[in-house]
Amino acid sequence: MIRINSRGLTVSTRRFQTLSKIGSTLKTKEDIRNALNSPVWSLKELISSNEKDMKSVEVSAKTINKVLKLSAFDTNITAEQEKSLVSALSAQMVFIKHLYENDEKSDSVVEENDTHFRLIASDHNPGEPLTLKQLLAQIEELPEKVDPAKGETQGSFNVANMNPRNRPFATIRSKQG
Amino acid sequence: MxxxxxxxxxxxxxxxxxxxxxxxxxxxxxxxxxxxxxxxxxxxxxxxxxxxxxxxxxxxxxxxxxxxxxxxxxxxxxxxxxxxxxxxxxxxxxxxxxxxxxxxxxxxxxxxxxxxxxxxxxxxxxxxxxxxxxxxxxxxxxxxxxxxxxxxxxxxxxxxxxxxxxxxxxxxxxxxxxxxxxxxxxxxxxxxxxxxxxxxxxxxxxxxxxxxxxxxxxxxxxxxxxxxxxxxxxxxxxxxxxxxxxxxxxxxxxxxxxxxxxxxxxxxEDVNSTSLTVGVPREFVVGDLSQEVKEVWFSVLSQLQDMGHTVKIVSVPSIKQSLSSYYTLATAEAASNLSRYDGVRYGQTTEDLQEKAHDLIVANRTNGFGPEVQRRILLGNYTLSSESGDHYIKATQVREKLVNEFNQVFNLRHVFSNDTNVDKETSGRCDILVAPTAINSAPTLEEYHQQNETNFLNDYVNDILTVPASLAGLPTISIPRGKHGIQIMGQFGADQTVLDVSKKLMEVK
Missing domain, CATH: 3.90.1300.10 (Amidase signature (AS) domain)
Structure with a gap:
């Protein structure tokens, strides 16, 4: 895991109390059948968003308006649409609450947000840090590394070709009077 | 609208x-x-x-x-x-x-x-x-x-x-x-x-x-x-x-x-394909599996046993939290990725003249995305907003925990792992994990819509058997057994092992 802090990049390994375990060998067909016929939980537990849970999540009209704006969607919605949206956001929050099961504290605000687990090789095994000389050499080499497939050379991406069914330009009318 | x-x-x-x-x-x-x-x-x-x-x-x-x-x-x-x-x-x-x-x-x-x-x-x-x-x-x-x-x-x-x-x-x-x-x-x-x-x-x-x-x-x-x-x-x-x-x-x-x-x-080096240890994650044994799916799962595990492999029950507790983690990460990332579509430089743009550039973007996005995409963008932006909490970070922590738990179950050391404690004792661990792909066969259109009319989360929770391998990035294949599928999962990077086992299983189908 890569950690970005005031001292720069460091790699650290978070210690978890690991609860996974290797169980017994299923020696016979009967053992296998018994194991598959002994469910340990049900998906209904995840969606049993009972009224109490749903009501504990407060989603105001102001929040709905903010989220619509953040998403660049039309904020002019009907009361019914707003109700549906409140219900969807509440259901999502009840669903997300399962993230905090087995946690000692249920506070959903973390003090540090400089860690971010990803499955990217360089996050876990970063190479040697670059020296200034190497960095400058890389900058020097940039002009030879431009790639038309990435649109990095003049004219390699033609907007008109990308929108063959559209007029090439959008027009915005200035407000009259 | x-x-x-x-x-x-x-x-x-x-x-x-x-x-x-x-x-x-x-x-x-x-x-x-x-x-x-x-x-x-x-x-x-x-x-x-x-x-x-x-x-x-x-x-x-x-x-x-x-x-x-x-x-x-x-x-x-x-x-x-x-x-x-x-x-x-x-x-x-x-x-x-x-x-x-x-x-x-x-x-x-x-x-x-x-x-x-x-x-x-x-x-x-x-x-x-x-x-x-x-x-x-x-x-x-x-x-x-x-x-x-x-x-x-x-x-x-x-x-x-x-x-x-x-x-x-x-x-x-x-x-x-x-x-x-x-x-x-x-x-x-x-x-x-x-x-x-x-x-x-x-x-x-x-x-x-x-x-x-x-x-x-x-x-x-x-x-x-x-x-x-x-x-x-x-x-x-x-x-x-x-x-x-x-x-x-x-x-x-x-x-x-x-x-x-x-x-x-x-x-x-690590895989001896004639004598593998096959894990059955107990968290995949959910009460919602259909009887047919359980029969297919049983039949594949029996085949593997008959081929000389050892079948073991294993536990990966974070599987139960994987859906909450997945739908937090996926909606948040979707909200970010889909913010690039405004219909201005490319893509569908409205024919109606707009008074402001902002109105043009709102019109294009509101008319351009379907209802499910709009819902996921809204859920993602809400999840990321200060009103709801720091769930994205929490979801990545659950994801990391899940990866570590899979590491404890697999024989092969994770290629990214730099925690030597994780890998001290690997004897008895698994080469592959086997589970069904879906809790049932394909529903009819009618059944599908009825199920989701009750609660859209019904559609989300049906992904319980496939999402854990996605969060951990594990190579996983679904091989057919009639109208059902069985998943073979390997450790991160062990794609060939997964393919080799699948080929054997498909030979004896």
Missing amino acids: LRVRIVGRPQKLVPSFCRLVHRASASTSDPWNSLISSRINTNKDTTSAEKNTVTGSSTSCNSSTASTDAASSPAGSLSGTTYIAKDNIVTTHEFSTGASRILSNYRSPFDATVVLLLDAAGSTLLGKSNLDEFGMGSSTTNSHYGTTLNPLYSVEVETGKAHISGGSSGGSAAAVAGKLANFALGTDTGGSVRQPASYCGTVGFKPTYGRISRWGVISYAQTLDTVGIISDDIHTVEKVYHVLDKYDDKDPTSLPDDIRNSLKSKCS
Whole structure:
């Protein structure tokens, strides 16, 4: 895991109390059948968003308006649409609450947000840090590394070709009077 | 007008493609001509093309038969083969829509790396397949182009007997099941290759995250999106995988060559394919599994036992939290990725003149995205907002915990692991894990919509069997057993082990 802090990049390994375990060998067909016929939980537990849970999540009209704006969607919605949206956001929050099961504290605000687990090789095994000389050499080499497939050379991406069914330009009318 | 609906019936049902598939596989001696010509016709008519589950490729579909094209393709390990690409994989010769109205007029200025690699290996692209818009869904009903039905069942929608093809790569799986091509490309974010493959009775392989380039794949959730392969022949899947398993410097998430080489030597040393330890994660034994699915699971584990392998029960507790983690990460990443679509530089733009630039963007996005995509963008932005809390960070922590728990279960040390304590004692650990792909076979359209009308989370929780491997980036394949699928999962990077076990299992089917 890569950690970005005031001292720069460091790699650290978070210690978890690991609860996974290797169980017994299923020696016979009967053992296998018994194991598959002994469910340990049900998906209904995840969606049993009972009224109490749903009501504990407060989603105001102001929040709905903010989220619509953040998403660049039309904020002019009907009361019914707003109700549906409140219900969807509440259901999502009840669903997300399962993230905090087995946690000692249920506070959903973390003090540090400089860690971010990803499955990217360089996050876990970063190479040697670059020296200034190497960095400058890389900058020097940039002009030879431009790639038309990435649109990095003049004219390699033609907007008109990308929108063959559209007029090439959008027009915005200035407000009259 | 904002179109937010908790449950959305498809705007239109388009069974024509599936009828064609059904008829082709059932009675027509040479289905290719009719199918290709119909695609050429629809391709000429750009309006009706939008109603088709497969859009034609102008490069490969203008000759009289597909086989002529394939025979003249360049020499390579896939010479003579044909394929179909999910329409969220960009190509220069036709529109790349992601099954969204907002990209219905978008033509990419570059080809995806996977398309270039397949071209170089001699395979011929026949067309692009339908999907849930931007990959968001498990049914291929959330598409601007209509619903793709499952060719294994009746496609008479009126009788209520039509079944969904699964999703989001439902078009790719249906095309393979209908024998339209040797293989199809899909993308798998939380099970979108494996689940439709299972529903349509085909093989669906999601390789390790980072194995196959994502350059040219329209992003949904970039920390999870993986290109996958669907075919009815496991050997074809393996050949295609070997063509695509290449480092790509255009994709920052691509596994570097030194990691690939290290994995190659480790996997060949560590796996003795005649005596494997097979794990059965107890958290996958949910009360919701159908009796048929349990029978299929039992039969595969029994086969493995009869082959001389050891079957063990294992526990990976964080599997129970994986769905909450997945839908936090996926919606947040979707909200970010889809913020680029404004219909100004490219994509569908409104004909109505707007007074402000902002109004233009709002109109384009509100009219351009379907209801499910809008809901996921809103959920993502809400999840990321200060009103709700720091859930994204928490979800990545649960993801990390899940990866560590899988590391404790697998024999093979994780190639990223620098925690030596994790790997002290590996005896008795597993080489592979085996679980069903879906909790039941494909539901009918009616059943599917009824289920989701109650609560949209019903659709989300059905991904419980596929999402854990996505979060951990594990190579996982779904192999068919009738109208069900069984998943074989390996440690991160152990793709070949997964393929080898699958080949053996498919031999003794």
